[in-house]
Amino acid sequence: MALLLMESFDCIYFAAKFALPDAFPKFNLNNIQAIGTGRRGTVGLKQLSGNDNYSVINFGTDKTDLIFGFALFVSSGGTASNAIFKVYDSTPTLQFCIDLTTVGRFRVKDALTGNVLAESADGAFSKDIYQYVEIKFTCTGTDSIEIRVNEVAVLGPTGTLDLRQVGSGGAYYVRLSGANTHFATNMTYLDDLYVLDFSGSTFNDFIGDVKVDAFMPTDDGYYTDFTPDTGVDHWAVIDEKGDTALSHYIESATATDKDSFTITPTGNLPTIYAIKVHNVSRNPDTGVSEGTPFIRMGGVDYPLDPYERGDTSQANEQIVENRPDTDGVWSKTILETDFEFGFEFSEVVS
Amino acid sequence: MANLRIYQGHIQTLAEGVSKLRIYQGHIQLLWKDAPYWGCEFTAVSSIETELTVLSPVGRTLIIFAAFCPQIEIKESLEWFTDIIKPTDGIGSEQRISIRPIPRQSFTLSIPLTVAKEQSRFEAIMFGWQKLYWGLPVWTEKVSHSTTITAGAVSITVDTTNADFRDDSYAVIWKSLTEYEMVIIDTVADDSLTLKTAVEDTFTGDKFIMPCRICQITEAVKRNNEEVDFSIAQITFAVKDNVLLTGYVADQSYLGLPIITTGSVIGIQNKEYTSDSDSVLQDYDTGDFDYFSDSEFNLIGQNWTFYNDTRAKCWDFRLFLHSLKGRQGSCWIPTYRNDLVQVGTIGASDTDFSIENIQLANNMTFNSLRTHLAFIFPDGTIIPKAITAIIESDSEEELISINTALGLEVEVGDCIISFLDLSRQASDVVNIDWLEHNRNSVNQVFTAIVE
Numbered sequence: 001m002a003l004l005l006m007e008s009f010d011c012i013y014f015a016a017k018f019a020l021p022d023a024f025p026k027f028n029l030n031n032i033q034a035i036g037t038g039r040r041g042t043v044g045l046k047q048l049s050g051n052d053n054y055s056v057i058n059f060g061t062d063k064t065d066l067i068f069g070f071a072l073f074v075s076s077g078g079t080a081s082n083a084i085f086k087v088y089d090s091t092p093t094l095q096f097c098i099d100l101t102t103v104g105r106f107r108v109k110d111a112l113t114g115n116v117l118a119e120s121a122d123g124a125f126s127k128d129i130y131q132y133v134e135i136k137f138t139c140t141g142t143d144s145i146e147i148r149v150n151e152v153a154v155l156g157p158t159g160t161l162d163l164r165q166v167g168s169g170g171a172y173y174v175r176l177s178g179a180n181t182h183f184a185t186n187m188t189y190l191d192d193l194y195v196l197d198f199s200g201s202t203f204n205d206f207i208g209d210v211k212v213d214a215f216m217p218t219d220d221g222y223y224t225d226f227t228p229d230t231g232v233d234h235w236a237v238i239d240e241k242g243d244t245a246l247s248h249y250i251e252s253a254t255a256t257d258k259d260s261f262t263i264t265p266t267g268n269l270p271t272i273y274a275i276k277v278h279n280v281s282r283n284p285d286t287g288v289s290e291g292t293p294f295i296r297m298g299g300v301d302y303p304l305d306p307y308e309r310g311d312t313s314q315a316n317e318q319i320v321e322n323r324p325d326t327d328g329v330w331s332k333t334i335l336e337t338d339f340e341f342g343f344e345f346s347e348v349v350s
Numbered sequence: 351m352a353n354l355r356i357y358q359g360h361i362q363t364l365a366e367g368v369s370k371l372r373i374y375q376g377h378i379q380l381l382w383k384d385a386p387y388w389g390c391e392f393t394a395v396s397s398i399e400t401e402l403t404v405l406s407p408v409g410r411t412l413i414i415f416a417a418f419c420p421q422i423e424i425k426e427s428l429e430w431f432t433d434i435i436k437p438t439d440g441i442g443s444e445q446r447i448s449i450r451p452i453p454r455q456s457f458t459l460s461i462p463l464t465v466a467k468e469q470s471r472f473e474a475i476m477f478g479w480q481k482l483y484w485g486l487p488v489w490t491e492k493v494s495h496s497t498t499i500t501a502g503a504v505s506i507t508v509d510t511t512n513a514d515f516r517d518d519s520y521a522v523i524w525k526s527l528t529e530y531e532m533v534i535i536d537t538v539a540d541d542s543l544t545l546k547t548a549v550e551d552t553f554t555g556d557k558f559i560m561p562c563r564i565c566q567i568t569e570a571v572k573r574n575n576e577e578v579d580f581s582i583a584q585i586t587f588a589v590k591d592n593v594l595l596t597g598y599v600a601d602q603s604y605l606g607l608p609i610i611t612t613g614s615v616i617g618i619q620n621k622e623y624t625s626d627s628d629s630v631l632q633d634y635d636t637g638d639f640d641y642f643s644d645s646e647f648n649l650i651g652q653n654w655t656f657y658n659d660t661r662a663k664c665w666d667f668r669l670f671l672h673s674l675k676g677r678q679g680s681c682w683i684p685t686y687r688n689d690l691v692q693v694g695t696i697g698a699s700d701t702d703f704s705i706e707n708i709q710l711a712n713n714m715t716f717n718s719l720r721t722h723l724a725f726i727f728p729d730g731t732i733i734p735k736a737i738t739a740i741i742e743s744d745s746e747e748e749l750i751s752i753n754t755a756l757g758l759e760v761e762v763g764d765c766i767i768s769f770l771d772l773s774r775q776a777s778d779v780v781n782i783d784w785l786e787h788n789r790n791s792v793n794q795v796f797t798a799i800v801e
Binding site: 211215217226238240249250253270274276280309343 | 371373
């Protein structure tokens with residue numbers, strides 16, 4: 001799959017910590033970040049400045065070609081040009097970084113205070129307004145990088161650069177940080193993130209200014225085998241977004257039990273590239289349980305990959321690029337009329 | 351003697367733990383994109399006070415080009431991209447591949463700037479905004495509107511037929527250089543637009559409703575001084591959100607392709623025909639030269655002028671152009687000359703007839719390029735037929751055989767007999783000269799091709 005990650009940031013809950021996903025790539029927060037204002041009135045991620053405050057994406061392997069897309073807001077008035085995008089190998093050793101100057105110039109550098117390998121013009125990025133930034137780079141030996149803002153190239157594609165400063169290089173971790181020194185007054189917000197590599201026949205190049213929206217369940221679906229910890233509505237105990245997200249749950253002790261839910265998509269949604277099925281779960285007792293997310297369309301269940309849980313809450317996220325019933329593209333209409341997502345307690349592992 | 355001695359007996363069970371699955375949170379995330387991608391949620395609409403700007407929260411700035419009114423003559427261009435592989439089959443069949451799925455559309459407007467202050471304002475706007483994105487009202491398809499549109503309205507009653515109003519797109523309400531508003535269309539019906547967001551201002555009296563396209567300025571903006579304080583600016587907008595239109599239905603078809611029955615039929619006396627050997631020059635630098643052609647046939651062209659004088663005709667012609675996809679598609683074009691001068695009556699069941707000898711058999715013979723005829727009658731009726739043989743009867747006459755009989759008796763003078771050429775456009779570019787809204791003319795060269 002070429003589409004590796006998509007994140008709306010609408011469901012991050014800081015008090016309960018970010019539930020680390022059970023598969024690579026993993027999006028995690030180093031030090032507490034904060035909830036910021038997203039670009040469309042929803043939640044965005046407030047990036048704090050400083051090298052120890054960052055969001056990190058752990059790919060679990062050295063990636064050699066990646067494209068990042070995210071909506072970025074940087075308030076004006078900063079006094080320093082901090083690196084907003086840092087690429088590390090598995091050591092982790094910094095391979096290269098991108099900073100954003102106070103006059104809106106992107107600079108690709110070989111170290112935080114190192115040489116400038118490539119740079120945009122001043123004003124490539126306008127501050128005080130959300131703009132969609134896409135960064136595409138390869139580090140395969142003939143390294144190059146391109147940065148686009150609102151789908152227009154502002155840096156590169158460059159000729160051959162050296163984006164592998166130490167050893168074999170590669171992108172094992174990518175850290176995203178605030179652009180300014182004084183984060184209390186100079187804000188950096190992030191929203192609508194996607195990450196892809198160049199493999200596969202789809203999602204292997206820039207996809208432009210996209211949005212990621214989270215849709216919580218709004219009703220119970222075909223299956224209601226689990227038991228809610230409170231109330232009678234199953235969907236109502238798993239739809240929390242904020243710090244109370246781990247307060248309520250549905251639970252089953254019987255393998256093959258299923259629960260499914262419907263959503264009410266809002267907004268325009270003319271072109272839907274992919275959906276992500278997300279859950280946070282655990283087995284509160286002894287042993288290991290296997291859960292299987294599934295999509296239900298046309299009265300047929302389409303299982304996704306199973307996962308195992310012990311007594312630790314973890315997130316499971318699976319991206320589904322095409323409709324499982326027809327292998328065609330998603331549409332708002334089909335999500336409204338013939339779509340459920342759900343979870344099966346599929347097996348007692350131990 | 352066999353014995354069985356049992357000392358101990360019990361059951362052991364290997365019991366499983368109490369495995370459960372507890373789910374705390376579940377939701378769906380969608381990765382999606384707007385069409386067009388910056389237009390999801392406009393929060394402000396344009397007004398002259400804010401100098402044309404519309405801001406979207408996603409960071410795109412879109413300027414509505416409505417504070418300047420263009421002259422009624424507007425030039426539109428539709429440009430496809432076709433790759434033609436020359437024939438190698440000995441009979442002249444070419445392969446045409448349409449590479450660009452949606453035609454590149456552009457509009458060139460002339461903007462009169464009647465006082466120095468207007469010129470300065472125009473220049474200032476270009477200085478600041480020329481490189482950005484524009485919402486261009488399609489002036490050539492403006493629809494007159496007179497009933498009041500009240501602030502808060504979420505639909506507009508307007509005739510949307512034969513114009514490029516689209517679902518999930520934009521329109522402009524335009525009353526004057528200072529009173530206009532861009533609205534976001536949710537759905538289009540024949541008699542109304544349903545909007546995604548309510549109209550912000552009230553518009554009374556006569557005004558226009560126009561489709562609105564997302565554009566960028568792709569050519570240098572020119573401004574010619576006509577007098578000291580009067581100049582005309584010329585500005586070209588290329589449309590970013592054009593679509594391929596479908597649904598063209600020809601008035602008359604032959605072998606599944608449309609026959610052109612409009613346009614230069616009227617102005618045939620000024621029509622230009624060309625015959626190009628499609629050759630290249632080899633100059634030996636000795637004074638001698640050779641002219642080589644790798645084409646099976648000469649490129650036989652005819653310059654065709656279309657004239658569309660109603661909104662419906664303009665739209666139908668647009669659908670026709672989209673159906674051709676530049677040089678890729680083909681259609682039938684009669685020469686509208688009396689190419690073959692009939693000799694004697696053609697019976698209703700005759701499959702051959704005589705014409706005055708014009709040396710077809712000797713010079714053209716039966717070939718794969720010109721193999722069809724159009725019998726064109728004064729009332730406009732066209733009977734197309736395929737030629738199956740050309741034989742010289744004597745020094746005075748030639749005998750033409752056709753695939754099937756005409757089905758009616760045709761005396762000399764009842765009709766003209768034209769060659770009916772299967773043709774494609776000679777160029778991927780179509781220039782539409784709008785004389786005013788809902789009235790345009792197009793001059794286009796067509797080249798005969800082999801089936």
